[in-house]
Amino acid sequence: EAAVMVLGKHSGRHAFKKALAELGYEVDDEELKRLFARFKEIADRKKQVTSEDLVALVEDERTRAPEMFKLVDMQVHSGLALTPVATVRVKTPDDEVTEAATGDGPVDAVYKAISRAVGLSPTLERYRIEATTGGTEALGEVMVRLRQGTVVVTGRGIAPDIVESSARAYLDALNKLVSGVGAREVIETP
Known part of the structure; x- marks a missing residue:
């Protein structure tokens, strides 16, 4: 049984890269830079970042x-x-857009505001939350499935705050919708 690795906000890039390698991830400098920036964001808000978080x-x-x-x-x-x-x-792609909206709950309000900001309002078919680690400081992972016409995409988001995870998941799905990456055509059967 491997020991659970724990990193904190003072962990450097070298320790971070070593932890990723021990988990079996080969990363180039560009990916390391992106991942390390996200890691720092999370580590600033969460005392311990575990191997499951990584x-x-x-x-x-x-x-x-x-x-x-x-x-x-x-x-x-x-x-x-x-x-x-x-x-x-x-x-x-054109600008920074600020929008506000009300909703049935905080996530609904965020989704409506994002839809206004980007000018797309697909149907939310599925919304799922999972805590990736235990405890109240857990990273929350949100998975959403959106449908626009016959195109279905799945988005994932992760953050210490569940509403932020939800926003990240929704934007991930919207990005897939507009880029076609990970999108699949669903043929309606009567």
């Missing part, structure tokens, strides 16, 4: 479509007696 991080990064749309900023206000409101800033 696997989730690499898999998430490797299944991404070209980023036509990228989440720049997001704010969500919700509470028991509040209508959830989300404001998102999304980088599009």
Whole structure:
């Protein structure tokens, strides 16, 4: 049984690369740079980053479509007696767009705001949350399935905050929708 590796916010690039190698990942300098930046973001918000977190991080990064749309900023206000409101800033190929929307819950509000920002509103067919590791500090992984006409895509997102994971998953799916990467045609059968 291999010991669970744990990295923290002070772990350097070398320790990070070594941990990835021990998990069986070969990474070039470009991928290492991207992964290390994401790792630092997560490590700043989470005391310990485990080997399971690293696997989730690499898999998430490797299944991404070209980023036509990228989440720049997001704010969500919700509470028991509040209508959830989300404001998102999304980088599009043309510009940065800020949009706000209300929803049935914080995730719904975020999805509506993102849809406005990018000008696409596919049908959300599936939404699933998984904690990749135990404890309240777990990284949350969200998987969504979107449909636009006969095209279906799956998006994944990972972050310490479940609403942010949800936004990342939605944008991942939207990027696949516009780029065609990972998209599949579903023929309707009566």
